[in-house]
Amino acid sequence: MSPIQQAGIAFALIVASAVAGTFLRSKLPEHHLTGDSKDVIKLAVALIGTMSALVLALLFASTRTSFERTSGYVSRMTADVTELDKLLGEYGPEAKPIRVAFRGEVGPLIDSIWQDDTPVVPPGADKGHAASVLYMLRELTPANKVQASIQARALQVSTDLNQTQLSLISQASDSISNTFIIVLVIWLMFIFAVFSMSSPPNPTLFAVLFLCILSASAAIYLILELGLPFGGLMQLSPENLRTALKPLS
Numbered sequence: 001m002s003p004i005q006q007a008g009i010a011f012a013l014i015v016a017s018a019v020a021g022t023f024l025r026s027k028l029p030e031h032h033l034t035g036d037s038k039d040v041i042k043l044a045v046a047l048i049g050t051m052s053a054l055v056l057a058l059l060f061a062s063t064r065t066s067f068e069r070t071s072g073y074v075s076r077m078t079a080d081v082t083e084l085d086k087l088l089g090e091y092g093p094e095a096k097p098i099r100v101a102f103r104g105e106v107g108p109l110i111d112s113i114w115q116d117d118t119p120v121v122p123p124g125a126d127k128g129h130a131a132s133v134l135y136m137l138r139e140l141t142p143a144n145k146v147q148a149s150i151q152a153r154a155l156q157v158s159t160d161l162n163q164t165q166l167s168l169i170s171q172a173s174d175s176i177s178n179t180f181i182i183v184l185v186i187w188l189m190f191i192f193a194v195f196s197m198s199s200p201p202n203p204t205l206f207a208v209l210f211l212c213i214l215s216a217s218a219a220i221y222l223i224l225e226l227g228l229p230f231g232g233l234m235q236l237s238p239e240n241l242r243t244a245l246k247p248l249s
Contacts, residue, residue: 003224011217017189021196063226070229080161087154
């Protein structure tokens with residue numbers, strides 16, 4: 001289910017709870033909503049509101065950290081791709097077949113990561129990189145110290161690139177616990193039901209509650225979007241990685 005659908009369901013449920021609160025007000029005796037009862041209700045709403053704010057902050061911090069970590073992986077991969085290609089170019093004509101093979105694997109690698117919300121590598125793709133690039137690098141025979149130094153660095157960069165790729169693949173497809181979202185929505189339903197129950201219905205009350213419910217649903221939507229770094233409206237862009245390699249001269 002997409003983030004917009006989940007946020008839409010949350011919005012509908014909270015609106016329904018607010019309508020139910022208005023209906024309950026007309027059925028409850030007046031003394032249930034005044035005096036000591038009113039004070040207890042305010043304290044209960046304040047408690048649930050505080051817990052809801054803490055859960056929202058926790059979810060946002062968690063998803064933001066995960067999003068930034070994934071962004072860092074992508075930036076590191078872009079830098080490694082650029083550096084490895086440059087090293088292969090500096091090595092000399094002997095490394096040109098490896099350079100061509102490496103460039104041919106970058107496009108499919110990008111497509112395998114951004115083809116869905118979850119990074120997925122086609123069968124044998126990671127093995128193909130290790131065999132056709134890392135293995136070929138190991139088979140090179142340096143003719144001098146400069147080439148030996150370049151080969152050693154290229155092997156390290158290639159290994160780092162493979163590890164970064166595996167780190168992206170091993171990430172959970174959904175870093176957000178559905179239990180947190182469900183509990184948060186239930187708490188928000190309670191809060192807005194009490195809000196609508198605590199005052200006689202009027203257009204101003206409805207407008208304010210609608211805007212508050214819309215804001216709460218939007219916050220849930222943003223949190224869910226941050227949990228999908230390779231899909232949705234806030235996904236990381238693959239363009240820098242796609243354009244990292246200049247055409248071969």
